[in-house]
Amino acid sequence: MTTVLPTQAEIAAAGLKPGEYEEIVRRLGRQPNRAELGMFGVMWSEHCCYKNSRPLLKQFPTSGDRILVGPGENAGVVDMGNGIRLAFKIESHNHPSAVEPFQGAATGVGGILRDIFTMGARPIAVLNSLRFGALDSVRTRQIFNGVVAGIAHYGNCFGVPTVGGEVYFDPAYAGNPLVNVMAIGLMETPEIVKSGAAGVGNPVLYVGSTTGRDGMGGASFASAELSDQSEADRPAVQVGDPFLEKSLVEACLEAFKTGAVVAAQDMGAAGLTCSTAEMAANGGVGIELDLDKVPVRESGMVPYEYLLSESQERMLFVAQAGREQQLIEIFQRWGLQAVVAGTVIADPIVRILFQGAIAAEIPATALSDNTxxxxxxxxxxxxxxxxxxxxxxxxxxxxxxxxxxxxxxxxxxxxxxxxxxxxSKRWIYRQYDHQVQNNTVLLPGEADAAVVRLRSQINPDAAGANSGVAATVDCNARYVYLNPYEGAIAAVAEAARNLSCVGADPIAVTDNLNFGSPENPIGYWQLAEACRGLAEACRAFATPVTGGNVSLYNETLDSQGNPQPIYPTPVVGMVGLVPDLSQVxxxxxxxxxxxxxxxxxxxxxxxxxxxxxxxxxxxxxxxxxxxxxxxxxxxxxxxxxxxxxxxxxxxxxxxxxxxxxxxxxxxxxxxxxxxxxxxxxxxxxxxxxxxxxxxxxxxxxxxxxxxxxxxxxxxxxxxxxxxxxxxxxxxxxxxxxxxxxxxxxxxxxxxxxxxxxxxxxxxxxxxxxxxxxxxxxxx
CATH class of the missing domain: 3.90.650.10 (PurM-like C-terminal domain)
Incomplete structure (x- = not known):
């Protein structure tokens, strides 16, 4: 095993507190090397493990008659009736969009789309919830232009309609814009694809794009305040390729339909580290991965860089033993990388090999459980x-x-x-292709919620039901700032009201909790009270929470070095059923x-x-x-x-x-x-x-x-x-x-x-x- 131990500066740079490092040493029975430290740093970041918000999230209702998959997977899935199942989720790309607006927003779209098709669903719509400073600021106008262009670029090139959203402008977001993206998809596979690895001896396939140094440490970057030095963190912002992702969705859905894929995981935040650790932990098994087999686009990369890279358009599969070549040929036909890079092992550990030696070896649960x-x-x-x-x-x-x-x-x-x-937000939505796929029933600006026709690929007869999905994203953050409990209730109520105004029955929620530092007592009060309000309102409307995202440390530092948090902004994404599209x-x-x-x-x-x-x-x-x-x-x-x-x-x-x-x-x-x-x-x-x-x-x-x-x-x-x-x-x-x-x-x-x-x-x-x-x- 590689034995180069991390320095104190590297421990701090990984975003780990002294007590957390001591716990890592205890769990390993030794000090971690630099690669292992990086793995813990990203997996124990707020972005990945919700270490400040997890107790609060337990209040949320998460089950119901229509809920097929709740929190814990790449996306939630609900039953829309007539054999139609809908996957949906919202996530943020706030800090990347602050330092690199175009790519930050574009890869935010790409990442949430992968969460949807990783489940076996074809993306059918995107919505976004955006917050910017006042438009009299040159810097705000630059960020605003870049974010809108990035969303338009990725969605339009990929071929998914951007059908709705909300945009607010307030000085509270001047240094820290919010870019929350919600995606919706229809299940195309008979079985919902989940992330838990299974079958000792089954091959682990790396598929999609190559790995580079872009996006290094993105999860840790997303879990820290922005500062004057944040511009130096541009390498933590990923670079996306929507055309490659379009090929990836087609290859993935084709592969899933063969029945040869046991499990799948998007390489999003924390890249290879997260995908290997979560697949192993969710399945109660281990994964051994050889970095020498991972396709790269840059030379001289070391294990730390492989493991923390957040290069886009990549997936990790567990395949049925003996059927890996069938899957490889599908991806090669779509012009994508596909290699056997590892194996499912019985010992519940993540073992990383590099140049014939063990570069990292960590119990899977040490990374992703009991964080x-x-x-x-x-x-x-x-x-x-x-x-x-x-x-x-x-x-x-x-x-x-x-x-x-x-x-x-x-x-x-x-x-x-x-x-x-x-x-009017016409200047924004006219840049989006909101009619691609030809299922958009109500165009942006026509109604209080978006409505998209549901056409099942699995059960074509279900299309005869003439049903649709209505979707909205809502939050009045000024209300939440003034009274987090009442403001959060109002966000859920407005989302449901917007769906009702187009004739839809509210079904379920995905939320994106954008807040300042929880280490500040006021920031934690805002977060705790808002979660209490969200939970109460979701129970009242019988709209369970199927998952979402927590984005904390949304703050910038003023000239005196004092943190300036955003307005607390718990964005509610809600979907509803339109039983008859003739009645919208x-x-x-x-x-x-x-x-x-x-x-x-x-x-x-x-x-x-x-x-x-x-x-x-x-x-x-x-x-x-x-x-x-x-x-x-x-x-x-x-x-x-x-x-x-x-x-x-x-x-x-x-x-x-x-x-x-x-x-x-x-x-x-x-x-x-x-x-x-x-x-x-x-x-x-x-x-x-x-x-x-x-x-x-x-x-x-x-x-x-x-x-x-x-x-x-x-x-x-x-x-x-x-x-x-x-x-x-x-x-x-x-x-x-x-x-x-x-x-x-x-x-x-x-x-x-x-x-x-x-x-x-x-x-x-x-x-x-x-x-x-x-x-x-x-x-």
Missing amino acids: PVYPRQVISPPAYAQTAWAWTEAELPPASAEGIADQSWNQVVLTLLGTPTIA CGQGWRSVGDRIYLLGLPTEQTGQETGQETGQGTVTLGGSEYLKEIHQTVAGQPPQTELALELKVQAACRYGIRRGWVRSAHDCSEGGLAIALAEACISGQKGATVQLTTGNQRGDTVLFGEGGARIILSVALADSADWESYCSQQLSGHWQRLGEVSETDLTIRAGEPLETRVHLSVAEMAHRWSSAIENAIAR
Whole structure:
């Protein structure tokens, strides 16, 4: 065995704490060599072993009637009925995208696609959840351009549609952007392919691309704060080849269908180290791997580099003994590398050979089981939160019928429509091929969630069911910053609401927990409270968590060396079933004369069909886009979500869509009711005339206050009596008729007596909304 021992500097560079190194020595019964140290460094990184978050993740519900594969594999798998099984997962590539935006984002797409087809599923859609700093920064614009280009490049070249997502802009992400990518795939193999190695003597195949020095130590890099020196870590950012991955997916699916593959594992984070250790540990066996047989594209590589390389488009298979040549020929036919590089052994160890000697030998469970865990005390709400919660609307200038301070309500609406977070994302999604594969039912920007047709390759008759999958990614991180528990509940509720607005039944969740350092008591409080909220909401919606990703240490250092964390951002990716694609719903008005309704929390009495207020949930300016953009204030309690009301409102929306009554549906989220109405006008290219009364509420709270459990929808006049009868029975006081769809203008009247508060043409609103990001980029 190689006996060169690591130095103290190398131990620190591996990201290992002194106590962790002592535990490694204890487990090995000796000191590790440099290659073994590197293996422990990546496998014990936060990115791979969740040592700060694992106790919190145990709260999540993970099982259900539709769950076929939950956490622990490359992706979750759910039963969509009619013999159709869906694989899906979300992961982050935040730090790589900060230092190399194009390749960081591109390889983020490539990595999540491999997680999907490693299970035996063909990728059918991609969504992304992105966070950037303010666009008035040159550096932010560079990162933004690079990330969008990287996502477009990989997805378009691979041939998978990018069908939806979300993008937020806030100074909190100036030094540390978030790039979370979610992929969805349909199972093509009769059996779900898992990662546990089996069969002593079975050959271990290395397939795909060659190994180089790109991506060295990427998992460790992703588990540390960004600093001024992070630019020097560009080698930790992988370089992807989407055309090669396209060949890889075809070769893998063909190989899986032979039945000759016992197990498969993507070489993602931690590369060969992770794939060998996890396959061995998951199967209760060992793996012996000879690095001399691994195809390389650079000369002079040493074991440390082989084992920590995160070169893309590579997989590790365990094959049935005697059938390895059959698999090799499949990969060679697709122009890919395929070699027998190792063997399954009885001893549960990972043994690495190099140049005829043992380069590393570690018990498999020492790397991947019983890894370090750091349970931490959850503090009381910190001072920043208590100060924020003390804010009240009384601190704002008085609001009149005409506006606030020196701005009219018309100006406020146009300002909000022109903020990049609310404005059209067309500049982004027009770079993506969202129609490749010809299964995209609702195009980006048309609805609150993406909808993709389900066409089973295993059971073609299932396609006759005309079903689809709806998918969304959601999180209002400002809510989570102000109140992590309530903000996390709101993220799950909004994801489910977006699915309900297209007519889909929510089924399951994958999440990406993006937070700062858990070693900071405030950071751990945010993480712990958010996990508590996610768990409670997922149980309420019966949407188990099938897996996901934890990305911590999302921080940059200021000029004084102090860490500046991002807003805590637990992104919720949710999938739902659309039973009949003839009954999907967009967000834009359909016909002049259709009646407009608000489901959920009332604005106040309107003088029309409505019920009494119940006090459930809240509509508030706290944490709102209005408060941030118009008053430059981030404060207050975010909206409190009433989960029971959410379930009732969403069920009513889905029922109305399936009965053919509801012609459009749109979630009220950032910007409140006025902005939701404006967005429905812009999307449908029609106006609306609505009437509200403010009661004892401020006018800006009624127009721009935010809260959960609110959906605006339109119903044809001929169906309105049936719809109103249903709402009266099912929703009691939680629905109201606001007005009707009109020709060309949005008119909002409010107060007693009624006064026009907002009157804008659809054309003027559309111009401001559609050009905001393009104008910011052109600076």
